Amino acid sequence: xxxxxxxxxxxxxxxxxAFSGMIILAIFIFMAIFGPMMASLDMTVNFDGRxxxxxxxxxxxxxxxxxxTFLQLVYGSRDVLSIGLFAALFTxxxxxxxxxxxxxxxxxxxTVLMFITNLFLTVPSFPVLMIVAALVQIKNPVMFxxxxxxxxxxxxxxxxxxxxxxxxNREFIIACRIMGLKTPYILFxxxxxxxxxxxxxxxxxxAQGAIVASVGLMMLGLAPYSPTNWGMMIQLAVQNTGGIFNxxxxxxxxxxxxxxxxxxxxxxxxxxxxEEALNPRLRS
Amino acid sequence: MxxxxxxxxxxxxxxxxxxxxxxxxxxxxxxPGSAIDTWARDFATQRGMSLEEAYRQITAxxxxxxxxxIFTQLGRYLGGLLHGNLGMSMIYQNVSVNEIIxxxxxxxxxxxxxxxxxxxxxGINLGAMMAFKRKTVLDPIISIYAILTxxxxxxxxxxxxxxxxxxxxxxxxxxxxxxxxxxPGFNLPFILNVLYHGALxxxxxxxxxxxxxxxxxxxxxxxxxxxxxxxxxxxxGVSERTLMSRYVKRNAMLPLITTLAVxxxxxxxxxxxxxxxxxxxxxxxxxxxxxxxxDYTLMQGLLLVTSIAVILANLASDLIYAKLDPRVKLEEG
Numbered sequence: 001x002x003x004x005x006x007x008x009x010x011x012x013x014x015x016x017x018a019f020s021g022m023i024i025l026a027i028f029i030f031m032a033i034f035g036p037m038m039a040s041l042d043m044t045v046n047f048d049g050r051x052x053x054x055x056x057x058x059x060x061x062x063x064x065x066x067x068x069t070f071l072q073l074v075y076g077s078r079d080v081l082s083i084g085l086f087a088a089l090f091t092x093x094x095x096x097x098x099x100x101x102x103x104x105x106x107x108x109x110x111t112v113l114m115f116i117t118n119l120f121l122t123v124p125s126f127p128v129l130m131i132v133a134a135l136v137q138i139k140n141p142v143m144f145x146x147x148x149x150x151x152x153x154x155x156x157x158x159x160x161x162x163x164x165x166x167x168x169n170r171e172f173i174i175a176c177r178i179m180g181l182k183t184p185y186i187l188f189x190x191x192x193x194x195x196x197x198x199x200x201x202x203x204x205x206x207a208q209g210a211i212v213a214s215v216g217l218m219m220l221g222l223a224p225y226s227p228t229n230w231g232m233m234i235q236l237a238v239q240n241t242g243g244i245f246n247x248x249x250x251x252x253x254x255x256x257x258x259x260x261x262x263x264x265x266x267x268x269x270x271x272x273x274x275e276e277a278l279n280p281r282l283r284s
Numbered sequence: 285m286x287x288x289x290x291x292x293x294x295x296x297x298x299x300x301x302x303x304x305x306x307x308x309x310x311x312x313x314x315x316p317g318s319a320i321d322t323w324a325r326d327f328a329t330q331r332g333m334s335l336e337e338a339y340r341q342i343t344a345x346x347x348x349x350x351x352x353x354i355f356t357q358l359g360r361y362l363g364g365l366l367h368g369n370l371g372m373s374m375i376y377q378n379v380s381v382n383e384i385i386x387x388x389x390x391x392x393x394x395x396x397x398x399x400x401x402x403x404x405x406x407g408i409n410l411g412a413m414m415a416f417k418r419k420t421v422l423d424p425i426i427s428i429y430a431i432l433t434x435x436x437x438x439x440x441x442x443x444x445x446x447x448x449x450x451x452x453x454x455x456x457x458x459x460x461x462x463x464x465x466x467x468p469g470f471n472l473p474f475i476l477n478v479l480y481h482g483a484l485x486x487x488x489x490x491x492x493x494x495x496x497x498x499x500x501x502x503x504x505x506x507x508x509x510x511x512x513x514x515x516x517x518x519x520x521g522v523s524e525r526t527l528m529s530r531y532v533k534r535n536a537m538l539p540l541i542t543t544l545a546v547x548x549x550x551x552x553x554x555x556x557x558x559x560x561x562x563x564x565x566x567x568x569x570x571x572x573x574x575x576x577x578x579d580y581t582l583m584q585g586l587l588l589v590t591s592i593a594v595i596l597a598n599l600a601s602d603l604i605y606a607k608l609d610p611r612v613k614l615e616e617g
Binding site: 118119122123124125126127128130131133134135212215216219220221222234238250253257260261264265267268269 | 296300303304307311314431432434435436437439440443444447549550552553554556557560561568571572575576578583584586587590591594595598
């Protein structure tokens with residue numbers, strides 16, 4: 001292991017925020033990957049077992065249909081996390097390519113690309129997402145992520161462009177150009193590694209944003225493909241089961257909310273910590 | 285600020301508005317043809333007319349005919365927009381999209397502007413205090429508060445407030461903008477009733493935005509505190525109170541004014557979630573209804589008006605900032 005890597009882990013470890021955020025994220029990732037393998041979720045309706053309070057058999061009780069709430073959370077985490085993962089990946093690719101090309105090539109390309117970016121920045125994205133979700137039937141997390149990413153790359157592209165403007169006049173890039181290396185090579189082999197820390201932080205923020213947006217869309221009933229997604233659980237709790245009218249349904253309503261809040265907080269903590277760990281100027 | 289810069293900004297905004305129109309046009313074109321066919325069939329049986337006649341009337345009503353060539357469609361759509369005609373709603377019978385927007389827009393503007401003003405005023409004062417008294421407990425408390433409120437999405441805060449204050453305690457109404465028993469108009473019972481119904485949505489926005497305002501203000505105020513003129517003023521013997529209100533707060537507020545308009549646009553975009561939680565009949569509530577019930581004309585009308593509002597808010601923020609801070613030149617950036 002290289003010295004830089006060890007330093008990096010030490011900084012994360014020393015930073016209380018980053019470390020706690022990382023632990024929580026790791027638990028969620030573990031839950032999403034291995035949880036569904038360890039226990040199977042039975043979604044058949046069982047009216048006798050409705051609204052059970054927490055017990056050893058049902059850790060968080062049962063929902064309006066007698067299904068185990070905790071297991072639904074575990075199964076839902078897989079869906080929620082894969083939306084976050086894919087959406088962040090798509091956002092990063094779109095944002096990096098558009099921002100980097102715009103900043104590196106400059107001239108007319110820059111003007112056109114930045115005009116498009118500004119357009120995406122000014123048109124309110126959530127209403128557009130709602131309408132796209134109404135027009136296109138969302139059937140799986142990958143497709144969902146792509147739609148989410150299509151409306152969230154713009155701020156990143158702008159930030160990457162301004163980074164590129166300062167990077168492109170640095171000596172090593174000028175050397176590459178003099179050697180006659182092709183633009184894609186310079187962008188991906190020389191510039192990308194220099195922006196890795198920045199992209200890593202944005203990856204987490206993009207995942208976090210995408211998850212909020214996806215939960216919002218699900219809560220409005222616009223992407224009803226998975227009943228265990230946390231957003232869908234909130235929607236079912238609010239609209240179908242009387243989670244808000246019936247105090248017995250409170251645990252079913254609160255559990256996905258708590259999970260979502262914890263996950264979001266972990267993302268914020270971890271990305272703040274990463275920023276401090278990767279940006280030596282912020283270390284105090 | 286130069287006239288050329290202002291005109292350029294306005295020009296860019298106009299082009300963006302035009303592109304937003306194109307975008308809504310293409311969204312409308314994605315309407316499945318079957319939706320119009322079904323509607324025409326229902327219309328024909330209801331009014332007892334032939335299917336062709338019903339189809340003709342409906343395409344006139346929504347100003348869109350999928351059977352025409354695309355440029356005719358575009359011309360027809362843009363022509364309609366120039367006359368301020370957004371077509372008829374598909375689910376609310378005999379109501380035009382214009383009427384729905386005219387009824388919904390004031391509610392959204394009311395809730396957004398009241399909550400923005402409240403959270404801005406509280407936020408900047410908290411932020412200035414945080415910057416001034418850095419060794420007190422205020423700073424960590426507000427920092428934690430800001431992290432908590434930014435990790436829980438605002439619509440979830442809305443649901444929790446609804447469950448606690450409207451269902452559990454019954455202190456606030458569950459839906460609507462006012463009770464049908466009060467007479468709309470400029471009278472005290474109506475105003476009180478509107479405030480009563482708007483209280484929870486406003487509280488939701490305020491709770492979720494105060495933390496960010498306070499932190500941004502703190503950052504800005506800390507920068508201002510390091511300026512020479514502040515040191516000079518305190519050496520001159522200007523009292524701490526005056527220093528805070530007249531010197532620091534005013535200057536630290538400047539960059540936040542720009543964020544004010546941007547935030548307005550951001551909140552407008554997020555309003556569908558809050559307004560649907562509280563069933564508050566604003567723009568966002570109707571976007572939610574239109575998308576859930578596949579009312580394509582209403583969707584595109586609402587999206588267009590929301591986009592124009594956001595574009596105008598951004599334009600306003602640029603112009604106001606340039607006016608407030610003479611150091612900013614509009615040509616840049």
